[in-house]
Amino acid sequence: QADEAFVTLATNDSYAKGAMVLGQSLRNHNTTRKLVALVGPHVAEPCRDALQSIFDEVRLVDIMDSGDTAHLTLMKRPDLGVTLTKLHCWTLTHYSKCVFMDADTMVLSNVDELFEREELSAAPDPGWPDCFNSGVFVFRPSNETHEKLLEFCNETGSFDGGDQGVLNSFFNTWATADISKHLPFIYNLSTVSIYSYLPAFKQYGHDAKVVHFLGKVKPWNLAYDAQRGEVKGHSSSPDVYQLHPDYLLMWWQLYSKEVLPLLQRAYGDTPF
Amino acid sequence: QADEAFVTLATNDSYAKGAMVLGQSLRNHNTTRKLVALVGPHVAEPCRDALQSIFDEVRLVDIMDSGDTAHLTLMKRPDLGVTLTKLHCWTLTHYSKCVFMDADTMVLSNVDELFEREELSAAPDPGWPDCFNSGVFVFRPSNETHEKLLEFCNETGSFDGGDQGVLNSFFNTWATADISKHLPFIYNLSTVSIYSYLPAFKQYGHDAKVVHFLGKVKPWNLAYDAQRGEVKGHSSSPDVYQLHPDYLLMWWQLYSKEVLPLLQRAYGDTPF
Ligand SMILES: O=c1ccn([C@@H]2O[C@H](COP(=O)(O)OP(=O)(O)O)[C@@H](O)[C@H]2O)c(=O)[nH]1
Ligand SMILES: O=c1ccn([C@@H]2O[C@H](COP(=O)(O)OP(=O)(O)O)[C@@H](O)[C@H]2O)c(=O)[nH]1
Ligand SMILES: [Mn+2]
Ligand SMILES: [Mn+2]
Numbered sequence: 364q365a366d367e368a369f370v371t372l373a374t375n376d377s378y379a380k381g382a383m384v385l386g387q388s389l390r391n392h393n394t395t396r397k398l399v400a401l402v403g404p405h406v407a408e409p410c411r412d413a414l415q416s417i418f419d420e421v422r423l424v425d426i427m428d429s430g431d432t433a434h435l436t437l438m439k440r441p442d443l444g445v446t447l448t449k450l451h452c453w454t455l456t457h458y459s460k461c462v463f464m465d466a467d468t469m470v471l472s473n474v475d476e477l478f479e480r481e482e483l484s485a486a487p488d489p490g491w492p493d494c495f496n497s498g499v500f501v502f503r504p505s506n507e508t509h510e511k512l513l514e515f516c517n518e519t520g521s522f523d524g525g526d527q528g529v530l531n532s533f534f535n536t537w538a539t540a541d542i543s544k545h546l547p548f549i550y551n552l553s554t555v556s557i558y559s560y561l562p563a564f565k566q567y568g569h570d571a572k573v574v575h576f577l578g579k580v581k582p583w584n585l586a587y588d589a590q591r592g593e594v595k596g597h598s599s600s601p602d603v604y605q606l607h608p609d610y611l612l613m614w615w616q617l618y619s620k621e622v623l624p625l626l627q628r629a630y631g632d633t634p635f
Numbered sequence: 636q637a638d639e640a641f642v643t644l645a646t647n648d649s650y651a652k653g654a655m656v657l658g659q660s661l662r663n664h665n666t667t668r669k670l671v672a673l674v675g676p677h678v679a680e681p682c683r684d685a686l687q688s689i690f691d692e693v694r695l696v697d698i699m700d701s702g703d704t705a706h707l708t709l710m711k712r713p714d715l716g717v718t719l720t721k722l723h724c725w726t727l728t729h730y731s732k733c734v735f736m737d738a739d740t741m742v743l744s745n746v747d748e749l750f751e752r753e754e755l756s757a758a759p760d761p762g763w764p765d766c767f768n769s770g771v772f773v774f775r776p777s778n779e780t781h782e783k784l785l786e787f788c789n790e791t792g793s794f795d796g797g798d799q800g801v802l803n804s805f806f807n808t809w810a811t812a813d814i815s816k817h818l819p820f821i822y823n824l825s826t827v828s829i830y831s832y833l834p835a836f837k838q839y840g841h842d843a844k845v846v847h848f849l850g851k852v853k854p855w856n857l858a859y860d861a862q863r864g865e866v867k868g869h870s871s872s873p874d875v876y877q878l879h880p881d882y883l884l885m886w887w888q889l890y891s892k893e894v895l896p897l898l899q900r901a902y903g904d905t906p907f
Contacts, residue, residue, distance in 0.1 A: 437833040490832030491839070492759035493820040523834035542814040548765040560762030561709040562795035567763070 366459045367396045367478050368419070370452045373466050374403035374426060374445050376635070379410045380583045381466035381576075383622040384614055386417040391617075392473040397458070401451055409629035416625050424451040429516075434524035440579065443525040446497075447516065450526065453502065453509035465498040467576040469614055474550065474572050477501055483534040484544040486551035488527070489559065493538040497527040498575045499551040553577040554607045574610045587615040638731045639668045639750050640691070642724045645738050646675035646698060646717050648907070651682045652855045653738035653848075655894045656886055658689040663889075664745040669730070673723055681901035688897055696723040701788075706796035712851065715797040718769075719788065722798065725774065725781035737770035739848040741886055746822065746844050749773055755806040756816040758823035760799070761831065765810040769799040770847045771823040825849040826879045846882045859887040 369389055373379040379402065386398050398418040402411060403426050414421045429435075429444040452463050462477045464470075477484075482503045485495035502508075512533060521528035531537070537544060548556075552571045555578060557564045576582055586595040594611050626635060641661055645651040651674065658670050670690040674683060675698050686693045701707075701716040724735050734749045736742075749756075754775040757767035774780075784805060793800035803809070809816060820828075824843045827850060829836045848854055858867040866883050898907060 434834050437837070487759055487764035488832065488835075489761055489764055491820065491828055491835035492761055492764035493839070494832070494835055522838040523832075528834060528838075538817070538819065539814060542811060542817075545810070545814075547810065548763065556763055560760065560766070560795075562706050562800060563760075563763035563766055565709070566794040566800075567765070 364395050364478075365397070366457070368399045368455065368458045368461050369394065369396055370399045370401065370455060370461045370463045371466050372401045372424075372446075372449050372452070372463075373406055373414075374448055375405050376407055376410045377581070377583050378466040379406050379414060380618065380622065380626075381581065383413060383417055383625070384582075384618050385464055385466060385468055385470070386414070387617060387621050388470045389474075390417065391621075392470055394473060394475055396462075396475060396478065399455060399458075399461075401448070403445075403448060407635075409631075409633070409635070410626070412629040413622070413625040416629075417622075422455075424448060427451070429521055429524050431521060431524035434522065434528070438523060438525075440525075443523075446526040447521070447529065449497070450509065450512050450516070450529070453504050453512060454506060455504040456506060458504050460501065460503055463497075463500050463502060464573070465575060467581050468498055468551070468573055469576075469610070469617070470573050471613075472572050477546070477550065480546065481544065483530070483537065484546050485537065486546040486548050489553050489556045494527065494531045495534075495537050495545075496551050496553065496575070496577070497525075497530050498553075498577060499546065499573055500530070501546075549573070551575050554610060557607045574607075574613075576610075576614070582611055582614040582618075585611070585615075587619060589619050592616070636667050636750075637669070638729070640671045640727065640730045640733050641666065641668055642671045642673065642727060642733045642735045643738050644673045644696075644718075644721050644724070644735075645678055645686075646720055647677050648679055648682050649853070649855050650738040651678050651686060652890065652894065652898075653853065655686060655689055655897070656854075656890050657736055657738060657740055657742070658686070659889060659893050660742045661746075662689065663893075664742055666745060666747055668734075668747060668750065671727060671730075671733075673720070675717075675720060679907075681903075681905070681907070682898070684901040685894070685897040688901075689894075694727075696720060699723070701793055701796050703793060703796035706794065706800070710795060710797075712797075715795075718798040719793070719801065721769070722781065722784050722788070722801070725776050725784060726778060727776040728778060730776055732773065732775055735769075735772050735774060736845070737847060739853050740770055740823070740845055741848075741882070741889070742845050743885075744844050749818070749822065752818065753816065755802070755809065756818050757809065758818040758820050761825050761828045766799065766803045767806075767809050767817075768823050768825065768847070768849070769797075769802050770825075770849060771818065771845055772802070773818075821845070823847050826882060829879045846879075848882075848886070854883055854886040854890070857883070857887075859891060861891050864888070 760768035
């Protein structure tokens, strides 16, 4: 178990906040595994210090970007080319098995049982459910796999311009080969699914283990009124409705109680 | 193969039009299996006659309705209680195996290979992908299963007020037990998924075998200009955007060329 880790990624200070909330949520639920944050060179020094106090390992990685605006525009997410940076996680070969989690996820309970699964295990994507969502997946670090993935990127590219397209083309038997590699959806509950099939959320949602703030608007894009305990800007944009208010509040409570103090200590008098 | 059948359901004349398009699409792609339409008592006589000329068997069934407006309202679909009528399909015991298809589906190629699958095989629902969508599923008619299903309805009810909730609770190991019971998503391609993850549709959509006009607005709710070959009312409601224009056009072309003449013959001078 000492050679198993949860891994996340942040290429900028905003996603770094998300990573801190994720890391802290894993700690709060007493994970026995190591925590690793991959960070890009644009993450500020004090921000890395704050990450350092939650994660066992904060590792600097190069930015990889698909630059594939054509495909990314199809998703209205021109920013996601950079998610190819995620592929660096396969180089963490001092671990035998890892669980990657997006910086916009948060655990609601201990999820160490995920390490019983094999590469590549992931939950279905609600947009196209024969694809897995690459926000939470179990993998085995391997330089060989890493090189094959890079080669694949160069030769085939990504059908969506981001990591999810590449990973689904590379691990292309996920939908058909082995049911044990299908993580239950409650390990990667996209907040969008709450509204797309509300009765199912009411039936199964109370067992949610990982919430994923998938989509354009992230919790850190909103404001929080700590006095009133309310998330604000909550009806400004229709996209925001996609974020479930209860989970959103949990994210902000965790951030303001346990993450903000770390950032304040790291930044001192410098505004951030 | 003579004891295998495609089965659909129509409780009113509108859904009956959909059933006719589905049946005709199966014929056009040379299915070797029988075609069965279950119809409710409100389907008009001439409409049944038209169904009769496409389907091998048109069978009258009682309406079952959950009357569960509370759950149905969660989905904004108060009309779907009646879909419990679908459960009658298990009483077709003169067939050994069947494929149920919603009246708002249409096949794009021969799909007889579905009969190689076992009960209960179905494709994931894009709203909550650990549920199967009950618009296309493989089943084995059995009075015993039918009775158990009715009992289950009475005791447990349906978490969504419709057939999909009951069937998912009854066949509750679909998500975890056997990958061969996961039909590829292209056998039940909801038109909503085209827009929720457009790059995946561009990557995988050309292999689509069954299109499903899932949602509130159905093809028959729109108008068609046969002269111009255009579906109209196409930008009036945001819901309509969910219907992919190419598939919508295919539906209307099939309807106006091959189904409308049957209806005109059956209705004679009576308007319909
Ligand atoms: O500018 C970015 C965009 C993404 N990411 C990382 O890539 C993941 C995937 O991106 P995102 O979560 O925004 O995609 P979505 O889940 O909304 O499709 C994020 O969670 C981060 O870990 C990042 O570090 N910087
Ligand atoms: O008033 C109705 C509603 C539904 N149905 C049948 O039940 C199926 C499921 O309903 P629908 O397709 O409207 O649900 P959706 O796929 O949009 O969830 C239909 O395709 C029809 O076969 C019917 O006969 N009459
Ligand atoms: Mn994400
Ligand atoms: Mn339907």
